[in-house]
Amino acid sequence: MGISTTAIHGGETRPTPGMGVSAPLVQSVNYAQEAGTSEGLLYTRYGNTPNADRVQKRLALLEGAEAALVLSSGMGATACAMLALLRPGDHLISSSWIYGGTRKLFMEDLTGMGIEVSFVNPLEPRAWRKGLKKNTRVIFLESPVNPTCRVLELSSLQSLAHAQGIALVVDSTFASPVNFRPMEHGVDVVIHSATKYLNGHHDILAGVVCGNEPFIDEVRRKMTVWGQAPDPFACWLLERGLKTLDVRVKRQNENAMRVAQWCSTRPEIAKAHYPGLPTHPDHAIAKTLLDGFGGMMAIELKGGGPATLKFVKKLQVFTYAASLGGVDSLVIEPRYSSHEHMTPEERQRIGIPDGFLRMSIGIENAEDLIADIEQALQQ
Numbered sequence: 001m002g003i004s005t006t007a008i009h010g011g012e013t014r015p016t017p018g019m020g021v022s023a024p025l026v027q028s029v030n031y032a033q034e035a036g037t038s039e040g041l042l043y044t045r046y047g048n049t050p051n052a053d054r055v056q057k058r059l060a061l062l063e064g065a066e067a068a069l070v071l072s073s074g075m076g077a078t079a080c081a082m083l084a085l086l087r088p089g090d091h092l093i094s095s096s097w098i099y100g101g102t103r104k105l106f107m108e109d110l111t112g113m114g115i116e117v118s119f120v121n122p123l124e125p126r127a128w129r130k131g132l133k134k135n136t137r138v139i140f141l142e143s144p145v146n147p148t149c150r151v152l153e154l155s156s157l158q159s160l161a162h163a164q165g166i167a168l169v170v171d172s173t174f175a176s177p178v179n180f181r182p183m184e185h186g187v188d189v190v191i192h193s194a195t196k197y198l199n200g201h202h203d204i205l206a207g208v209v210c211g212n213e214p215f216i217d218e219v220r221r222k223m224t225v226w227g228q229a230p231d232p233f234a235c236w237l238l239e240r241g242l243k244t245l246d247v248r249v250k251r252q253n254e255n256a257m258r259v260a261q262w263c264s265t266r267p268e269i270a271k272a273h274y275p276g277l278p279t280h281p282d283h284a285i286a287k288t289l290l291d292g293f294g295g296m297m298a299i300e301l302k303g304g305g306p307a308t309l310k311f312v313k314k315l316q317v318f319t320y321a322a323s324l325g326g327v328d329s330l331v332i333e334p335r336y337s338s339h340e341h342m343t344p345e346e347r348q349r350i351g352i353p354d355g356f357l358r359m360s361i362g363i364e365n366a367e368d369l370i371a372d373i374e375q376a377l378q379q
């Protein structure tokens, strides 16, 4: 089945006459049970109740994984996946270009638990190999990268990890399974902040971990005792959001391409960052790895930080807000959000000068988005 059919029907049993076409929301934490057996013990914190079960099966099919687990946030997903993979004394090697919350989890919390953590520049293939240790258990990366939209190559990392029995873990939030399915490239574990594209409507917080059955059982065990299970209503909304994933993301791909192309011709804009533009440093890699270039892009105005601040205040269709991947178009400056903890020099070094503006392109009409940018530039 195609990705859209899977997103709508994957894993479900055919509705029989009298059943709702929309699956019922079962907003209950506990369930009546047979006496004298622990079989059929359902409880929301175990991630095995009807709405969680349905959406998990569907997500596993979409990613091409044996199993998937939905958690209460993207951070909960990464945290429980790492708890399942790493013990004190183990070593985690991570791309240095990762989500700020993940960076904090690795640097402060995992380190505090006696796990060794090191970061490498993901664009230096030799740095990964050099950084490996006898106790390395996990290689972690995020691609496409927030907010620079860099796209990382995977094949050499895949062979490196598997030659040494190391788990290769990818945070694939920016791509969604419509544009990229890391498991087709030998990745062992895929993580998503389902808050973003998978749900796509700015109204729930959720995360997903995909992997093989025994591993997902272990993540579920961690979720059960650390307590990051999602509420049934969040699972129900996530299932509803998934049904339009394919059409939303395809529209976002198209819109972002049009906005990025338009921006790249404007004299007021010094740079437009989008993997779909031939000028993007990873355009060739993106063309081979991705089925679509995504809805995330960035611009740098010629006037730098002060011009950007004036510009964003004039936008009428775009909302200035954190988060991404939903139907509404958003802009935000990483220096005041995800990269606020760094000095201007540190940001400059990783390609985020003051005035760098991240844009999450929604599903509005592209011409309205372009007109909005144009009128704000003119003002």
Ligand SMILES: *Cc1c(COP(=O)(O)O)cnc(C)c1O
Binding pocket: 073, 074, 075, 076, 099, 101, 102, 142, 146, 171, 173, 174, 192, 193, 194, 195, 196, 205, 206, 207
């Ligand atoms: C938002 C985000 C996260 C964290 O997800 P939450 O759902 O906010 O906990 C992790 N990774 C990436 C790439 C993200 O964009």
